[in-house]
Amino acid sequence: MRFLALLPLFFLSVLAEKARFDNYRVYQVVPDNENQLEALVSLEDVGQVHDPVDVMVPPHKRDQFQEFLDTYKFRSNVKIENVQSLIDSETNKVGLRSNRMEWTNYHKLDEMYNWLDELAAQHPDKVKVVVGGKSYEGRPIKGIEITFGSNLTGVLLEAGIHAREWISPAGTSWMVNQMLNGKVDPVFKRFNYLYFPHLNPDGYVYSWEKNRLWRKTRTPYKLGKAVCFGADPNRNWDFHWNEIGSSDNPCSETYAGPKAFSEVESKTFSDYLKTVAEEKNLKVFVAYHSYSQLLLYPWGYTTKPSKDEALFNRVAKKAVDSLEAVHGKKFKYGNIATTIYPTSGTTLEWYYNEFNATLSYVYEMRDTGKHGFLIKKMDNLYN
Structure with missing residues (x-):
């Protein structure tokens, strides 16, 4: 949307x-x-x-x-x-929340990061805390490595790249908690995972403290005598960067940055992935956004189908059919360019191209606009 x-x-x-x-x-x-x-x-x-x-x-x-x-x-x-x-x-509901991790309210960045530490302490045989990069303001991009066995296909679960999409880290954290506590289909344990709930930690903190609808990073950029803050971290990746669906205007919500990987977040996280991808056998990449109820796959920069269009489409259909059967919610699916709008410089396409990924998807989570980015948390956890 x-x-x-x-x-x-x-x-x-x-x-x-x-x-x-x-x-x-x-x-x-x-x-x-x-x-x-x-x-x-x-x-x-x-x-x-x-x-x-x-x-x-x-x-x-x-x-x-x-x-x-x-x-x-x-x-x-x-x-x-x-x-x-x-x-x-x-805000009123968040004010009543516990500092401990639970899934009826949203949580601040430090609470989410503390929860990752707790998971590692509770599951020392499976969970290890990792740092995948840092932000412009010096915050870590903190995540966890989940290991269910040796020689398994690795899956990257990425959330929170757009700051205002609070349901993205919230929903994925619920999913990871269910996975580690044996409350999901055993098929999930046929993979190992890297999970990063906040790819844009500065923006997320700013969305709590200053502007609930903030989207971008917090890097300052000059525009004449004025200063505008942030680039869109999901338009800043070095694959067909700034060709379509992005802006050269630093004040735009879709500002691609002055160059590919100009943002500390995208540069350090991409460098981290390149160092671990082979060792972790990363072949499946899933990014979580909100909102609109969509399941999307490459390409976005062109309407030409990718070489894996048939596979992407087949897997996506099975996924959305399952969602509707279990939860009664309809999700639209297809490649980005023809399903919603053309876009470039995104994580999804960089992952697919850089690592020759088997699967690469973006979930646009619930709803379809009734509450949008301000959806009540429990309304959207069960995708």
Whole structure:
């Protein structure tokens, strides 16, 4: 799901006080023809005809946006009446949480990292804490290695690359906990795992402390006399970098950075993976994002199918069929470029190309826009 925010250019990048979104609405807009699609593209890169786009509109822009909708005769509806009310509800619930790891509330970065240490202490024969890199502000990209046996295929589970997608580290941590406590299908133990819940730790901390809807890293970049913060860490990888679906504007949500691997996070994590991939027999890569209920695979930079399109499609169909059978939730699946929108410089495609991966997927977790990034935690754990 493409999420647009009609905000002043520097709002999301240079905000000093904690951001509030009182009476900001989220509209879901559906382009039914090429003319409408081109109008939306004038706001930012979007997907395809008939694909819904969520647009967050501040109160002082409502009339202007409604005129835009009327001019182009868009189908639309209000998905969220007041964004701040959802943030306040989430904040009030988080305030009641335990500092110990549990799965009814979200947890801060240090609590998540402490939980990884606890897993290693509880399962010393299976779990080892590892550091896969660092952030611009010096925080570690901390993870765990889970070993169920020797000579098994290695799986990378990656989460939290976009800071505001809190359900990504939350949902994957629940899954890992279930796995280690024997509450999942035994087939999961036919693999070994590397799990990293927070590929963007600076952004995640900032989303707690300053701006709940922050997406990018926290690297400062100059734009004239102003400074905008962060690049999109999922547009910064060195595979068809900045060719499509990204921006050269440092204040954009999809800023690709001044060059591939400009971000400390992407550079150090990619270097780490290159040092361990052969030893860990990494062949399967799964990244977790939110939201939209999608299961995606390469390519994103081109609509041409990859050499493994048939395999990717077959496995994805089985996965989404299983999700619907068990949980009653429909997931759309397909390659990135034709299923949602073209994009480049992503982890998914870099993994696939760099390591000749057998499988490489992105899950866009629940929901489809009712709460979006502000989904209640327990609503989304059971993907």
